[in-house]
Amino acid sequence: MIAPDEMPTERSEIAERNLRVLEALLFASSEPLSASQMATYLGEGANVTALLMTLQQRYAPRGVNLVRRADKWAFRTAEDLGFLLRREEQETRPLSRAALETLSIIAYHQPATRAEIEEVRGVATGKGTIDLLMEAGWVRMRGRRRTPGRPVTYGTTDGFLDHFGLESLGDLPGLDELKGSGLLSNRLPPSMQIPLPFEGALRDDEDPLDPDDLDGADEPEEEHE
Amino acid sequence: MIAPDEMPTERSEIAERNLRVLEALLFASSEPLSASQMATYLGEGANVTALLMTLQQRYAPRGVNLVRRADKWAFRTAEDLGFLLRREEQETRPLSRAALETLSIIAYHQPATRAEIEEVRGVATGKGTIDLLMEAGWVRMRGRRRTPGRPVTYGTTDGFLDHFGLESLGDLPGLDELKGSGLLSNRLPPSMQIPLPFEGALRDDEDPLDPDDLDGADEPEEEHE
């Protein structure tokens, strides 16, 4: 049952129409849409966020839920029904252990340079590993660290959030615990400040990517020894 | 607003769960699903049709509707919101000379087989040309000529008459008119005739189309040498 709308102000015909429009847009798209993308389809002065919250509430008990992925929204099948829908798997190659570790290090330590990833893993990370994660659409180059060599910093994408069903990086499993134990630091526990996975555009010690970086997406090999 | 469920018997928790399953199935499926396909995902003894009707009712006022296509079901954005998803840009392009020639031959000589079209044009007519004319809605397959090989016969459509502003095929100018308007020269031999396009359903030498013809609309290539 869809919960009765509890905001009387939103019950107007206009709001109802706007909700229908949002439903149609979100339903039709397989990719998450941002509020601003959808706002262009609504009447003037519509409060998109409030409408989306209403919609989310309504669909919460349904077989299809409205979920938030960073600043975007999408309809997704309810998590508890997953076992029913399990498809004849489109043959998915499991991620290698190296790729999996690299992904979680990038997720929890972002922005992270390759040297930092390697420091955590204690082993050199092949360039192919990060490429593979970028190809999967989960990892992106964020910027360049303002240190000698200006190494590229990596972070996760919205596609990463969507794939793993996270609303934001704050939802990463066990994040608080890791923060508390100081394990997300690059240094020894006593002296450390605890950096969190950084969600913003660029951190203080990051420069934007160089224009070339985005073309080939090829990180110069010098950076890595 | 989703209409309150009006069948008290379906209000049970089991029915609600089944509805959620149907929602998820229909949402995630890449093609419309039949009731029997979905039934396998529901509990024993579930009345799939009744559940689908309930779902259809609930979604009827929404931005997404449950629609029936033949014996299959699918979610589709509400028709009145279709304009949101379709940004049609129509570009008008002049018909190629080959297409125009083929069309005119079909118009005058119908019912005409591809071999007959080619005889008049003096060159082979690509299948693509006729396809394009069919796509434009001006040419249709009429039947099959009762000759060896049973070639498909082509004719024009009502859309053709509509586009060219003709009331009937009889309005196509005849030999004298074409000469009179200077389109045909006066030096043509008197033996030259211009056929009277055949307007009826099937001519004596035509068979109706085979049942398959309309599906793939693929004319076997053997017919054409």
Place this chain on the structure above:
Amino acid sequence: MTTAQTDWFDTPVPPVAEDVMYVDVNGYEGPLDLLLDLARRQKVDLASISVLALAEQYLAFIETVREKRIEVAADYLVMAAWLAYLKSRLMVPQAPSDDEPSGEMLAAMLQFRLKRLEAMRQSASQLMNRPRLGFQVYARGMPEPIEIARKSLWEASLYGLLKAYSSQRERGVATDYSPHLRTVWSLQDARDILQRLIGDSFDWVPMDTYLAEYLASPTERATVRASSFASSLELVRLGHIELKQTETFGPLLMRRNPDRKP
């Protein structure tokens, strides 16, 4: 270093201590991975492992591997050297004058790194156990993307249609073609005629007067004039005749070249 493709979450059952030496060093993702594996065999919380014992096990492991003349990657040797140093720091009490980090500090650092690597592995496994898109959660199966449909609308006019038909039918008709014959004065003809007409006349006479007879026929007029004029220029070049025109569009006068004896 190749990657172990097996499902690493099911950490392989740690072999008995004696078997350690048979473990393929290539099965590890680097020295830290090897250390972590050795630490796990202590079967205690990573926080309370004996770093000294760990260092000894690692060094012993590397030693056995090298005895078997198995190539050991440089990182493993670097780690071995570092652990040997750590071991010495842990066993020798720190002198007050020593600026170097204490053995306890180094041990804590190693412990931290092991814990951090373990934490990242756990996180990775937790991530993979989440309801993932395309595995437990599904996106719209039949997306109806907002698309700009470029629909081509064909354009054709009735005139174009009829024109196309007519020209094809005409093309197909075999018509007898008889080339239209025109009288043309060749340059040679013109030259002969001019020579003959001018004869020995040394008076200036308009060209048209000489040609009056031929110019009467309208169909030939153009060719007669053109060919005669062209020939006259040739005759001038050869020095047979002279040409003059007193005004623009005036008559073209010609006479026999008086300096030249026929």
